[in-house]
Amino acid sequence: MFIREKLQYQPQPLPDRVAMSDAEGIAAAAAYLQHMKTRHTVRDFCSRPVPRQIVEDCIRTAGLAPSGANHQPWHFSLIGNADMKAAIRKAAEKEEAKFYSSESHDEWIKALEPIGTGPDKPHLVDAPWLIVVFAERYGVFEDTTRYKNYYVPESVGIAAGFLLSALHNAGLVCLTHTPNPMAFMTKICERPASNKPVMILAVGHPAEDASIPAVAKRKKPLSEILSCFD
Template sequence: MDFLQLTQLRHSVRHYATRPVEPEKIDYILECARLAPSAVNKQPWRFILVRSEEARAKVQRCYPREWFAEAPLYIIICAVETEAWVRPCDSKNHADIDAAIATEHICLAAADRGLGSCWVCNFDKSMLQELFQIPSGAHPVAIVPIGYPAETERPEPRRKPMEQLCCEDRFPVNTDETK
């Protein structure tokens, strides 16, 4: 499978089978995340692997959705602001950007192994931080549920046409939205 095929295969899965994920697949996913690029190679991320029933219940309290509870495991991706590169000209901390890159590596690696995933950012951040003892100077960026998709049908992706997204030598203008 080439990279374009992998990106076409990856989608947000919101129904999971009860089948557990094999440890070697989890190891593969985490290794792919560990190898993700980061600004100045600072690697300002931490991953919390959540598999036990007790820990899964804690995550589900932070994002109480029926479909979310179906996933057999979660990875909480955290950004460590104090370890990230900060752009000198405007003091922009890149921890969230780097954590987002690692998160997408997790999602693509899961798809590569026949697993489904979904970025979840709409959770109770304070509760998650407290329940998983995430220290100050770090914060959760995303929760990624991972498991075998319960559905074989994949929704048709809704993507903007390339001409709305890319333009040579100028910023692309979406003519539909600027009228």
């Protein structure tokens, strides 16, 4: 993506300037808050297909996220192929079975009890799309020499947040899934060694009988998550 000769700083006027009055900004922030309150992590998907264009535009939105040195150290593998989804489920459930049967994870498993998770992951085949998010630990110039990426976890985390918001805005639900370890995803998605799988997003429409854990509705109040210094 990067060419050494074109890495010099070149300022340009701020494009796409958005001008709002304070009242308009307050209203917009409140409206967005109410919209995001309707976003829920969903494990139960229906068979309704989702046009690829919708998901691709959501991924384009994720690609607009800020990143360290603007290196954009992410890659998204979009999977709708039934055989690939089945292979991912098989590999993920193998790792999950090890996790749930290990005594060393007892405390972690106890923490997950209110969420109702287990080693079975049917959402990996039920959802019409899987998005696998990769972090690119380093990049490659056109002459094949490497360059370092910076703030990779932070950058990919921000992009993932953009993606979750975009999917919700498009009327879709998703589940963030992080089997550990995830090295099998690099092989299945045919990604290079520079790519580290971060998460799998199952994306689609909720099933008629979809439910969420009651505990998921409990969010920390602003007083717990904000320290303000006027």
